[in-house]
Amino acid sequence: MSTRAAACWAGGIRPEWTLTVAASTDPPPPSPEALAALGDRALVRICLEGRPEAFDALVERYQRAVYRLCRRFAPAHEDALDLSQEVFLRAFKGLDRFRGDAALSTWLYRIAVNVCLNRAAARPPRAVPLDAAAPLAAGEEDAAARLERRGRRDRVRAAIARLPARQRATIILRVYHELPHEEIAAVLGTTVGASKANLFHALRSLKRRLSGDGTEGR
């Protein structure tokens, strides 16, 4: 309280208060286009300020990569969708723990690998019918080729599913997501040397398991 106001109160005179109502200077919420142009860290910050639409932009940016990673672990499309949703939900709930010392994609990959490996550990891989993914093409020759390709894909998928967890994650991140070994090491919390060793052992195991089914030696 100022000296003048205190003197007024002491003299029983109510001081005159000036109330200034300023118009709100909060900027309008950014449009989806504006959000899409922002970097990951800015989107994280905006999301933590209570604007979930910023997280929508992150989902839009990374959902394909996350889905494809989950699909490599999951036996079916629906499972991959469930896993992807869980990955983003976990990321959203733990967004304040994203320290920003690694790329957001690395952080998301780490969550995705954990979610997928935990799910795989809780639920062993099941057989997927050959016609589960998409309808056959019209032509008979196309259909035969597609069946053959799908059969090969399912055998590779099954062989990968039987690898130890770290080898499985390494081979998926390296072969199908083309992550450098440095980033794989960051995702899995290991070293570059261990990542290469995991890949080496995974490839040797897969070669043994797949030998004779036509997926190699070409």
Add this chain to the structure above:
Amino acid sequence: MRHLSPGELIDAAEGHAAARATAHTEACEACRRQVASLREALAALRDVPDDEPSPLAWDLLAARIGRAVREAGAPKPWWAAWGWRFAPLLMVAVLAATAGVGVTLWHQRAASGSAASAGAVPGADEALAQDADGDERAAEDPSWSLVSDLSAGISLDDAADVGGLPPLGGSERALWQLSSDERRTLASILEAELAESAAAAPIIPGV
């Protein structure tokens, strides 16, 4: 001659071998075969295409995640989630610590009172001598045992899942684990505070 390590073999199979590895594979049939075998396996795996969903799938997935995120509410700080999960435990820990401090102060006052009635001024050393074995007493304290029993069933993974392992009841625990010197210092500070507040407090309020 040292053969290539798994890491060097992978580098060679992926097409970026170091000069030593290149020179070695040219001379070593076994390593050359290994590199070729790894390359074949990589090619076979890369030949398996992604299962690309329908283009509409992305919009549907984004909408589904958006709904789930909004149902989950705003992201909370890690300590909020952790705090709610362990709120009962925290409450017990705080109660135990409060009881501990209360008992200690009561002992000090009782010792001070009896000494004063005998005409002696109690020293901090004397009052705190009873607490020299404080750690053992803490271990026997039923409230602290309760805290210990309750926390025994908590999985470290669960705690890590919600954002790490903050020091549960750290300050209260620190109080129990003070050394004799530290307790003596704390007691001196408390005594000085009590004496100061007693001197400052008017006998008749408002006068």
